[in-house]
């Protein structure tokens with residue numbers, strides 16, 4: 001009976017028409033899909049919501065997820081996970097859903113196609129205060145989303161927390177126009193609320209919002225004010241612009257050539273004066289160089305001088321900076337359980353919170369003292385302008401644009417950006433380069449020959465000489481491939497659901513780009529573990545953000561603003577180390593004995609110091 005039915009149905013006269021329609025519909029399916037199911041604006045063809053989530057290992061433990069597995073070198077753990085699950089993987093770190101990408105295509109999805117959606121920062125205990133409520137003065141009260149970009153609000157609210165009503169806490173606040181919105185964040189008890197007022201632009205409506213300006217507490221030196229940790233917002237764009245204009249633009253970098261030359265001369269003198277045949281710790285000598293350059297750029301010629309080290313600064317700035325670097329990159333439970341009181345308690349118990357408080361308090365005191373020095377009437381009347389603080393103090397005093405009120409806190413935040421972003425990266429990069437050269441005598445000889453060919457009868461290499469040093473530039477590129485200081489870049493957070501490598505990544509996911517693993521991927525590079533600068537010969541691959549296989553500075557909106565300064569520092573110092581000295585390993589040591597293990601937090605440096613013997617030319 002069933003067969004009969006089937007047979008009769010096969011004879012139906014309209015069957016071919018149905019089949020034709022079905023075939024046409026099937027062929028048009030992608031078009032229908034695109035027309036009727038809009039994507040989420042990420043520019044990807046696939047609808048993020050319907051794409052699968054990235055694969056990844058099962059959670060190891062109920063609350064901690066995979067947190068205990070990542071170890072002290074997370075880039076290596078993630079690389080192993082990617083070998084198993086593919087280039088885009090998802091892991092659960094505490095309460096944080098984390099996606100790590102390992103291919104140039106997926107990196108492009110993060111850093112170009114979805115750059116806007118992926119360029120916010122997660123909050124961390126060093127820069128966070130909890131927003132509790134928003135209240136607008138003069139009867140104007142709305143939900144944040146209705147009148148302002150929420151990411152901007154995060155910044156505004158990140159300034160402080162406030163428990164009481166605005167009028168009693170801000171008695172000295174200037175009169176406000178009726179349409180002015182006042183954002184009152186909650187205030188922890190250690191804040192002093194009536195420092196002044198600051199005006200900022202709301203992102204969407206360009207509405208002027210006057211914000212309660214609160215003295216940064218000792219707990220939160222940065223309070224989201226500095227560029228590197230600030231979430232994506234109008235505020236971040238303004239601050240970044242300021243940082244670039246005053247510190248890292250090509251014009252500024254060129255104008256600080258004198259600082260680099262002076263510090264190189266000092267480094268060469270120190271190494272020359274070291275006892276003959278005795279190995280020196282190169283990283284530590286390079287630290288003095290890098291710190292000297294950034295310090296002079298920021299504070300002027302007084303940095304490092306006898307006047308600087310006098311007791312009026314209350315101790316060693318370098319020590320305070322060292323501690324700050326350690327604290328900024330150190331482990332904290334709050335990083336992985338941001339809204340947990342238990343995590344805050346655990347950080348208090350381990351001493352991490354107290355240490356952070358002490359260290360930030362100390363560095364804050366230094367920056368205050370420096371700014372006060374730059375505000376002294378004699379200095380101002382003499383019109384001295386030799387460092388970044390001078391330039392910013394000038395903007396501060398002369399500002400007319402109420403929309404972005406620069407304050408002392410902003411200057412301190414930018415100083416922190418310069419020191420944290422600029423010092424370690426240069427030291428780490430130069431140490432790796434010298435380690436690779438010591439392990440590869442062929443490359444060392446070729447590089448020295450180039451430098452000596454170009455520079456003749458001079459005591460040192462100048463910046464103009466470097467333009468023609470093609471091999472040196474390839475060495476630096478090769479080093480960035482194998483040893484990018486930020487192995488996973490700085491973590492970012494998605495602001496919207498988007499498609500990455502064909503997977504759906506939901507909003508508020510933490511994203512890492514494993515640039516370290518990409519630099520060693522045999523699918524991208526031949527003999528990836530070999531240090532072979534010639535691989536870049538006649539290849540237009542650059543490290544400034546347009547080639548996604550090599551991204552030491554990131555790409556897109558949050559690309560490192562210090563590229564020009566960082567590269568100028570590294571090129572000059574390496575060229576001079578090769579020109580002024582021959583280098584030997586300590587007695588009895590062979591090239592293959594040089595340990596190349598890495599260790600670190602923010603920047604991954606060589607684990608063991610590089611001890612080598614300089615021999616003056």
Ligand code: HEM
Pocket residue numbers: 227228229240243247248417418419421422423425426429485486489490491552553554557558559560561562563565566567570
């Ligand atoms: C060899 C030298 C350097 C390297 C390899 C390097 C690398 C990086 C990387 C990987 C990022 C993270 C981008 C991201 O993932 O979001 C970054 C951000 C940053 N760097 Fe650098 N950097 C170097 C030198 C400098 C210098 C000299 C300065 C300043 C004086 C600086 C200031 C910054 C700042 C402020 C950010 C944060 C940018 C933002 O979030 O908008 N860097 N850098």
